Amino acid sequence: MSRSIVKFMAIILVIAAITYVGIAGLDFSDKVKIPGVTDEGGITQGLDLKGGTVIVFEADAENPSDDDMSTVIQTIRKRLDLQNYTEATVTRQGSDKIRVELPDVQDANKAVETLGATAQLVFAETVTQDPSDSNKVTVDKQVMTGDQVKDATVEYGSSDGKSMGKNSYRINLTLTDEGRAAFAEATGRLVGQPIYIVMDNSVISAPRVNSKIDSNTCEITGEFTADEAKALAANIKSGRIPFNLNQVEVRTVSATLGEEALDNAVKAGIIGLILVMLFMLICYRLLGFMADIALVSYIGIVLIILANCHVNLTLPGIAGIILSVGMAVDANVVIFERVKEELRLGKTVRSAVDAGFDRALAAVIDSNVTTIISAVILWVLGTGTIKGFGITLFIGIVVSMISAIFVTKFLLKQMIGMNVKNLWLYGISKKSQVEEVKGGKA
Amino acid sequence: MFSIMKHKWVFMGISFALMIVSVISLIVRGFNLDTDFAGGIAVTYEIKTDFNTEDVQKIVDEALGSHQSPSSIQRSNNDEVVVKFGYENDLKTEADRSAFSLDRVTKITTALQEKYDPNASGDDSKVLLKNQDIISPSTGQDLARSALWMSILACIAILFYVTLRFEFVSGVVAIFALVHDVLILLGLYSIMQWSVDTNFIAAILTVLGYSINNTIVIMDRIRENTRHARKESYSEIADKSILQTMNRSLNTTITTLLTIGMVYILGVKSIQVFALPIIIGIVIGFYSSVFVAGPLWATWRDSAVNAKKKA
Numbered sequence: 001m002s003r004s005i006v007k008f009m010a011i012i013l014v015i016a017a018i019t020y021v022g023i024a025g026l027d028f029s030d031k032v033k034i035p036g037v038t039d040e041g042g043i044t045q046g047l048d049l050k051g052g053t054v055i056v057f058e059a060d061a062e063n064p065s066d067d068d069m070s071t072v073i074q075t076i077r078k079r080l081d082l083q084n085y086t087e088a089t090v091t092r093q094g095s096d097k098i099r100v101e102l103p104d105v106q107d108a109n110k111a112v113e114t115l116g117a118t119a120q121l122v123f124a125e126t127v128t129q130d131p132s133d134s135n136k137v138t139v140d141k142q143v144m145t146g147d148q149v150k151d152a153t154v155e156y157g158s159s160d161g162k163s164m165g166k167n168s169y170r171i172n173l174t175l176t177d178e179g180r181a182a183f184a185e186a187t188g189r190l191v192g193q194p195i196y197i198v199m200d201n202s203v204i205s206a207p208r209v210n211s212k213i214d215s216n217t218c219e220i221t222g223e224f225t226a227d228e229a230k231a232l233a234a235n236i237k238s239g240r241i242p243f244n245l246n247q248v249e250v251r252t253v254s255a256t257l258g259e260e261a262l263d264n265a266v267k268a269g270i271i272g273l274i275l276v277m278l279f280m281l282i283c284y285r286l287l288g289f290m291a292d293i294a295l296v297s298y299i300g301i302v303l304i305i306l307a308n309c310h311v312n313l314t315l316p317g318i319a320g321i322i323l324s325v326g327m328a329v330d331a332n333v334v335i336f337e338r339v340k341e342e343l344r345l346g347k348t349v350r351s352a353v354d355a356g357f358d359r360a361l362a363a364v365i366d367s368n369v370t371t372i373i374s375a376v377i378l379w380v381l382g383t384g385t386i387k388g389f390g391i392t393l394f395i396g397i398v399v400s401m402i403s404a405i406f407v408t409k410f411l412l413k414q415m416i417g418m419n420v421k422n423l424w425l426y427g428i429s430k431k432s433q434v435e436e437v438k439g440g441k442a
Numbered sequence: 443m444f445s446i447m448k449h450k451w452v453f454m455g456i457s458f459a460l461m462i463v464s465v466i467s468l469i470v471r472g473f474n475l476d477t478d479f480a481g482g483i484a485v486t487y488e489i490k491t492d493f494n495t496e497d498v499q500k501i502v503d504e505a506l507g508s509h510q511s512p513s514s515i516q517r518s519n520n521d522e523v524v525v526k527f528g529y530e531n532d533l534k535t536e537a538d539r540s541a542f543s544l545d546r547v548t549k550i551t552t553a554l555q556e557k558y559d560p561n562a563s564g565d566d567s568k569v570l571l572k573n574q575d576i577i578s579p580s581t582g583q584d585l586a587r588s589a590l591w592m593s594i595l596a597c598i599a600i601l602f603y604v605t606l607r608f609e610f611v612s613g614v615v616a617i618f619a620l621v622h623d624v625l626i627l628l629g630l631y632s633i634m635q636w637s638v639d640t641n642f643i644a645a646i647l648t649v650l651g652y653s654i655n656n657t658i659v660i661m662d663r664i665r666e667n668t669r670h671a672r673k674e675s676y677s678e679i680a681d682k683s684i685l686q687t688m689n690r691s692l693n694t695t696i697t698t699l700l701t702i703g704m705v706y707i708l709g710v711k712s713i714q715v716f717a718l719p720i721i722i723g724i725v726i727g728f729y730s731s732v733f734v735a736g737p738l739w740a741t742w743r744d745s746a747v748n749a750k751k752k753a
Contacts, residue, residue, distance in 0.1 A: 048712070056581065058536060058578075058580070060536065060537065094584070108544070108574065108576075109544050109547075109548055112540070112544060244537065246535075246536035246537050246539075246540050246578075247540045247576075248536060248540070248577070248578035248580060248581045249575075249576065249577050249578065249581050250540075250543070250544070250574065250575075250576040251573075251574065251575050251576070252571065252573065252574040253572075253573050254570060254571065254572045254573065256488075256570075256572070257486075257572045257573055257710070260710055261709070261710040261712065261713065264708045264709050264710055264713075265705065265708075265709060265713060267708050268701075268704040268705045268707070268708040268709055269701075269704075269705075271704045271708070272700055272701035272702075272703075272704035272705070273701070275700040275701070275704065276697045276700050276701060279693075279696065279697055279700060280697070283693060315710075315712060315713050315716075316641055316644055316713070316716055318713075319702070319705050319709075319713055319716055319717060322701050322702065322704070322705050323648070323698065323701060323702050323705070323720065325701045326697045326698035326699070326700060326701035326702060327652070327655075327694075327697075327698055329694075329697050330655065330694045330697070330698070333690050333693045333694050333697070334659060334690055334694075337687070337689050337690040337693070341686070359666070362662055363658065363659045363662040363663070366607050366658045366659075366662060367654070367655040367656075367658040367659055367662075368655075369603055370600050370603060370604070370651050370652075370654045370655065370658065371648075371651035371652050371655065372651070373596060373599045373600055373603065373651060374596050374600075374647045374648060374650050374651025374652075375651065377592050377595055377596050377599070377647065378592065378644055378647055381588060381591070381592050381595070382588075382592070382643075382644070383588075384640070385640065385641065385644075386640060386641070386643060386644045389641075389644045389648075390644075393648065
């Protein structure tokens with residue numbers, strides 16, 4: 001008996017610790033930290049909670065190629081960086097759409113204009129630093145515009161074309177005839193000096209001219225990494241975004257609305273949780289108490305996952321978690337009803353619990369798998385808030401099965417060890433106990 | 443003791459009647475599609491001063507100009523007003539439509555601010571744009587298509603799983619219960635003309651996955667009881683299994699309703715429209731699992747046995 005109590009107390013402590021970490025996080029040292037949901041940045045809030053703007057652009061072209069689409073995405077990213085929207089995300093949606101999520105941006109009009117416009121790419125001879133913003137410049141003398149670059153590609157190899165040369169990434173430019181003339185004239189004068197490549201008033205590269213270039217192709221060499229080279233090529237090309245972008249979806253949620261929604265949802269979750277715990281306690285008494293402890297562990301685990309896997313939490317996502325609290329006890333209800341039946345047949349608590357778990361396991365798994373199927377489909381194929389719902393529903397159901405089966409079973413074993421024999425505590429009334437036991441023996 | 447099998451024709455009759463009504467309504471009335479599906483513009487303003495909807499209507503009409511596109515003004519929460527309007531019909535390209543929508547929203551916002559808070563600057567304004575959804579019609583079509591695909595995929599995957607784990611008749615009955623639940627849910631939304639948005643799809647798929655839970659637990663019990671049965675008919679087995687699992691079916695439904703019900707009671711509007719179809723779906727799912735799935739299964743199996751005897 002005493003060993004069971006020790007184990008029981010131990011698991012309660014573990015569950016309390018898990019829940020605490022889930023809520024408040026844990027800092028081992030400055031480097032090793034487990035964020036909790038209340039930590040700054042612990043939860044990645046979706047735009048419907050923290051407020052912001054979602055813009056979906058559609059390519060104004062039939063079947064745009066993957067290359068073109070990634071060029072456009074690179075461009076939008078670059079523009080977002082230049083505008084200091086560091087928290088913005090850009091993702092491709094379907095074959096011809098790009099989804100841009102801008103936290104805290106209320107002025108959708110302005111965002112659409114800056115992002116959707118064709119980039120202002122300029123090759124400049126001289127530029128002047130903007131006195132108010134160190135990242136910005138104004139172009140004094142222009143060599144040519146981005147429109148005069150036909151293509152920009154990344155190549156890997158030795159720069160002089162010989163096998164002995166050092167391999168590096170470089171960018172091949174293909175110029176229009178007009179661009180070639182302008183470039184030849186400028187490079188003739190500027191040998192040894194840099195040419196500034198300026199996008200949206202910001203220098204993105206300043207290669208030095210080695211010699212006069214009078215050709216439709218030229219290359220920019222330097223110590224590029226593969227990613228840098230690709231980004232630069234994409235940016236140069238973006239002066240020529242291959243198609244127009246139309247925004248087909250713009251959604252703005254104000255921060256106050258998001259905050260209100262979050263507060264209410266958290267309140268609903270806590271009250272719902274308490275109601276479910278009370279319900280289990282009333283229906284299943286001691287067993288229900290164990291299920292409640294398991295439910296707390298479920299909450300703790302879900303919170304830790306949310307805080308550490310950077311799940312994008314949306315409003316339907318929170319609803320998914322709250323819903324799964326209700327579903328979480330389902331496995332326990334199935335098992336406990338079975339245990340009660342076995343007890344009524346006059347079995348000992350130990351064998352009733354064993355039989356209950358064994359017989360109920362198939363039903364628990366079968367009934368949860370179908371919900372998991374739906375959740376995965378929403379997660380993988382859904383977009384926006386629906387995706388967020390699919391993810392949290394999936395996490396909720398999987399964790400709930402684990403907590404209901406393993407944690408509850410462990411708890412019940414310790415309970416058996418403590419030798420509680422009063423059947424009332426298992427949710428069986430004295431009267432039905434006598435009748436059923438008699439009936440069972442007859 | 444109450445026997446569900448004795449009244450099976452009543453229960454199944456109710457189900458079939460509801461399904462037929464739903465199908466008719468879906469064909470005749472269709473859905474009240476929200477901006478998400480139909481395309482259009484929906485903007486929610488918070489106006490922290492006295493206002494009336496007629497004035498707002500006037501401002502909206504002025505902003506929309508002579509090419510009237512259908513608009514609606516709806517007051518909610520006392521200090522909020524939802525302005526909805528569609529695209530003008532003569533806008534041919536997406537570029538025109540996007541220019542139109544942003545321009546008109548800006549016009550309405552400015553006009554409202556001028557009227558109700560002419561001296562305000564920046565964020566302190568008494569007129570706040572709380573929420574705006576600008577959806578092109580093509581997006582709505584994409585959404586509808588992807589919703590349909592997701593539902594079909596879910597049905598096939600679930601049918602596959604259930605047939606794998608149980609025998610074929612159970613699989614068919616489980617899917618029937620599923621279709622029954624979703625159909626009546628859709629029918630209810632069609633009859634009531636409640637508006638249908640993106641989150642409704644997520645709700646439907648949740649109902650698809652969850653309402654089958656009860657059916658499966660009952661089927662599982664039937665599977666077990668069939669193994670131990672000697673002379674009982676399938677009807678007797680079904681009756682026994684349904685009653686044995688009744689407590690569980692009820693309790694699970696109650697716990698789930700407790701949580702999602704709280705979301706509905708306390709939630710903001712956008713989450714209420716999401717929670718409501720889930721709540722309704724869970725209730726319909728309980729009915730179909732307990733009162734329809736088992737009886738249907740037993741009737742099918744018993745009639746197969748009788749047919750064999752006669753032959």
